[in-house]
Amino acid sequence: MEAARDEAIARGDLTIPHASELPAVRIERPARAEHGDFATNAAMQLAPMAGMAPMRIAAALVAAVHLPEAMASAEVAPPGFINLRLEPGWVADQVAEMLDAGSAYGRVPVLRPRSVNVEFVSANPTGPLTLGNARGAFVGDLLCRVLEAVGHRVTREYYFNDFNAQVRNLGLSVLARRKDEPIPEDGYHGAYVADLAANLPDETWAAATAPGADPGEVLGRWASERVRAGIEESLQRLGVRFDVWTSEGSLYRERWVDRAIEQLRTAGDVYEKDGATWFRSSRLGDDKDRVVYRSNGQPTYFASDIGYLAQKFSRGFDELIYLWGEDHHGTVARNRAAAQALGFDPQSVHWLLMAWVRFVRDGTEIGMSKRAGEFVTLDELLAEIGPDAARWFFGSRATTTGIDFDIELAKRQSNENPVYYVQYAHARCRSILRNATDRGVEPSTEQARDLLRHPAEQALIRELLRLPDVISDAAARRETHEVPKYCLEVANLFSQFYRDCRVLTDDPDEGRFSAARLALVDAVRLVLANSLGTLGISAPETM
RNA sequence: GCGCCGGUAGCUCAGUGGAUAGAGCGUUGGCCUCCGGAGCCAAAGGCCGCAGGUUCGAAUCCUGUCCGGCGCGCCA
Numbered sequence A: 001m002e003a004a005r006d007e008a009i010a011r012g013d014l015t016i017p018h019a020s021e022l023p024a025v026r027i028e029r030p031a032r033a034e035h036g037d038f039a040t041n042a043a044m045q046l047a048p049m050a051g052m053a054p055m056r057i058a059a060a061l062v063a064a065v066h067l068p069e070a071m072a073s074a075e076v077a078p079p080g081f082i083n084l085r086l087e088p089g090w091v092a093d094q095v096a097e098m099l100d101a102g103s104a105y106g107r108v109p110v111l112r113p114r115s116v117n118v119e120f121v122s123a124n125p126t127g128p129l130t131l132g133n134a135r136g137a138f139v140g141d142l143l144c145r146v147l148e149a150v151g152h153r154v155t156r157e158y159y160f161n162d163f164n165a166q167v168r169n170l171g172l173s174v175l176a177r178r179k180d181e182p183i184p185e186d187g188y189h190g191a192y193v194a195d196l197a198a199n200l201p202d203e204t205w206a207a208a209t210a211p212g213a214d215p216g217e218v219l220g221r222w223a224s225e226r227v228r229a230g231i232e233e234s235l236q237r238l239g240v241r242f243d244v245w246t247s248e249g250s251l252y253r254e255r256w257v258d259r260a261i262e263q264l265r266t267a268g269d270v271y272e273k274d275g276a277t278w279f280r281s282s283r284l285g286d287d288k289d290r291v292v293y294r295s296n297g298q299p300t301y302f303a304s305d306i307g308y309l310a311q312k313f314s315r316g317f318d319e320l321i322y323l324w325g326e327d328h329h330g331t332v333a334r335n336r337a338a339a340q341a342l343g344f345d346p347q348s349v350h351w352l353l354m355a356w357v358r359f360v361r362d363g364t365e366i367g368m369s370k371r372a373g374e375f376v377t378l379d380e381l382l383a384e385i386g387p388d389a390a391r392w393f394f395g396s397r398a399t400t401t402g403i404d405f406d407i408e409l410a411k412r413q414s415n416e417n418p419v420y421y422v423q424y425a426h427a428r429c430r431s432i433l434r435n436a437t438d439r440g441v442e443p444s445t446e447q448a449r450d451l452l453r454h455p456a457e458q459a460l461i462r463e464l465l466r467l468p469d470v471i472s473d474a475a476a477r478r479e480t481h482e483v484p485k486y487c488l489e490v491a492n493l494f495s496q497f498y499r500d501c502r503v504l505t506d507d508p509d510e511g512r513f514s515a516a517r518l519a520l521v522d523a524v525r526l527v528l529a530n531s532l533g534t535l536g537i538s539a540p541e542t543m
Numbered sequence B: 001g002c003g004c005c006g007g008u009a010g011c012u013c014a015g016u017g018g019a020u021a022g023a024g025c026g027u028u029g030g031c032c033u034c035c036g037g038a039g040c041c042a043a044a045g046g047c048c049g050c051a052g053g054u055u056c057g058a059a060u061c062c063u064g065u066c067c068g069g070c071g072c073g074c075c076a
Helices: A002-011 A042-050 A054-064 A088-104 A131-149 A165-178 A191-198 A202-209 A215-237 A248-253 A256-266 A301-314 A326-341 A378-385 A387-395 A407-416 A418-439 A455-464 A467-477 A482-500 A514-535
Strands: A038-040 A071-077 A081-086 A115-119 A153-160 A244-247 A270-273 A276-279 A290-293 A319-325 A349-354 A357-361 A403-406
Touching (some): A002 A054, A042 A054, A042 A081, A054 A071, A081 A088, A115 A131, A131 A357, A131 A387, A131 A467, A131 A514, A165 A191, A165 A202, A191 A215, A202 A215, A215 A378, A244 A248, A248 A256, A248 A301, A256 A270, A256 A301, A276 A326, A290 A301, A301 A326, A378 A407, A387 A418, A387 A482, A403 A407, A418 A482, A418 A514, A455 A514, A467 A482, A467 A514, A482 A514
Parallel strands (some): A115 A153, A115 A319, A153 A244, A319 A349, A357 A403
Antiparallel strands (some): A038 A081, A276 A290
């Protein structure tokens, strides 16, 4: 199209005064089928500088354009759009291309694959994962899958505290349970604390109660590791796995924190005031400076963050992604400042914030407090609605959108969940393919160009052609919710095709289409399997 | 008070300056001789929170305002 523009200018059909800067021609996919497969607003964008009516410019562009083989036509539409249509035979031929690509179809590698660290969930190991952690677990996993689909090397990382006050409180809660004393005020009241106390090994108990021992520390360390292992198992049940588990304590043992802060001090970004040590984050966009060492000498949580940034970058990642709840958004500015002050490209660190999930049961909000012991666990959610439906639910929403999650509603709707509609379409493809094998019918794309001309077939293939764009966009935007939408669209168009185009038949007249349509069914199966796979959702043979 | 994120159909949510604003669920009405009815078709349902502005064109960008969530610690 840009070539057409230049040619139109050369021919004198289009005059742009004093070689103005020409905007790049943008091609989009129109919302309506009658507007073609692609469209561009180039003529309307050129109109002000050319001083010509958009319709006339569009006509000049169309006259000058050399359509590639895949394109059937370019038409002008008011108020100045140019609509492009794909050649139906080319469209039909793409079924063979998709089947050749197989499981790689839709996975278009980016130009520059990066090594990306994605940190998510990172809940403190002071209790089982709750519904509150569900969104982070699914969104993070989906994000990793999408990034991997376009060729990035992804490390999934979980960061947890193993020595702070919360862990100590957990230890003291276990102690109280064990001794049948009241749980401390800041302690944890959930039933799992009693389980921990009951399963305490004798040697741990002995170590905790030995003379001079710190029971809170000893029991906290033991209990938090046990809880952490339980979290890992829960996540595995969700289909979420992590490559690296990093403890806050290791950042101190390996001296990442003090070395990073010394580096900042050398650079003049750290100073002492009121007995505390401060990082000059206000110099780099934060509202105010932040304490890294308290006046009692203890590091703040932010100090750990700084050390962690240095530790992660030392491992050679090109990009760091933090997936946080939006309640942490106030800490982003200081972390960004720290990354910059440490000499890292701020463009290579991203903090993605997820809006809060409001959990309601029949209209009233329910709290999620580990400390009070009032929560629904992730395992309970899974038992109620299943991992596929849960993945679909959280994967279908933009991360910036607040969600109202009604557990009763989710249970009731789990049977009507759109995910089953998509899985059903996949199972139906499989069923048709099985029936074909029984009848001895083989899929073939040999005559597809001539045979796959039905509107339902053409619409379906054109949708299948979108998969690479959908995956690439999701990875570039770091938002996955377009993928479930796309699955739904494919399943819907497949149903229409299934209604209008008989695949297997005893009718000899209709039978000549069988092999080509079977290949199309196979392509639909492939696209559904690949896109569901990107979501971590199963693509069943039967339902 | 200041900052960040939201406000779109009855509900839950898409919508990356373009053409008549969409989907799922729910509601209403149709469709089972035939490859899987967990399906298909149709209908009803919208001052895109409100008011200005920018633009040939605004749900989208800017300003103001209202409502909701979150954050503003030597907590994490």
